[in-house]
Amino acid sequence: MAGRDVAKIPCPFCGRLVDRLIEGMCEDCYVERHPLVKVKETRVLRCRYCGALFIRGRWIREGRGGVEELAAKVLSDKASVSGAIERIEASQSYDGLTARVVVKGSPHPSIEPRLFTYVLTFEYVYDICNSCREMLSRREVAVLQIRGYPRGIENDVKKKIIFIIEQELYKLKDKKIGFISDIKDLKNGIDIYTTNANLARHLAYVIHRQFPSVVTETAKVVGVKDGRKIYHMTYSVRIATYKPGDVIVLKGEKMAVTSINNKYVVLHLSERGRYEQLSISELLRSEVTFIGQH
Ligand SMILES: [Zn+2]
Ligand SMILES: [Zn+2]
Structure with missing residues (x-):
């Protein structure tokens, strides 16, 4: 019986001589290529x-089970585990979560079940x-409403507005002037909720400078605290969305928009055969009937 050599086979992946191959590789190579835990999605949303x-689909806060319990829940959502989880050690930082997971199982019927450790x-x-x-919305003290008139605000203009606001917030990032608690994309415009009225006002004028528009402010008393009135401020930016060729009726007279910029609109009074220039503020504050493109 002694001296009867078992023929050894080289593993084509690592070159080691082994007794048998599993699906064309040694057991170590097989185990390495067939982990019991597979991560399906590495990104996790965090508040x-x-x-x-x-x-x-739900927001889960860290409970008594600590970060390990949280990690187990992340695994159940973002990874597939074949085998039984024996132990999890986890830690988290601002950037993410690291979990050291010990799983008991086997990646192949011919491999004895045992413990495997993975770091995810x-x-x-x-x-x-x-x-x-x-x-945050209960703390919200101001809203910035951006609306278009007579047409709503087109999507590419909305994107431009959001971009301008993001840039402005970046510029203000070191100043403690509150923050945006919500942005609502509406059919006819955008509502931006802020925790600070000065921030809403500041953003209103930043938008105003970039578009033919007017800003109006309204204060509503929403309560009294320590004998002082609490106001809820609304800053409304109305953007003129007229286009050249639009026909309007202003002060009973029919006229056509020939050009529009951030300051003025040029109108053609066809009946009188002359042109008139009106400030954007005059245009938006006047009673205008919008007829449409001519
Ligand atoms: Zn191998
Ligand atoms: Zn939260």
């Missing part, structure tokens, strides 16, 4: 205020959870 994670990393992508959003 920038409370740290809740968005898992299986998930990247955090920041957002605001529902309850923080609600909390």
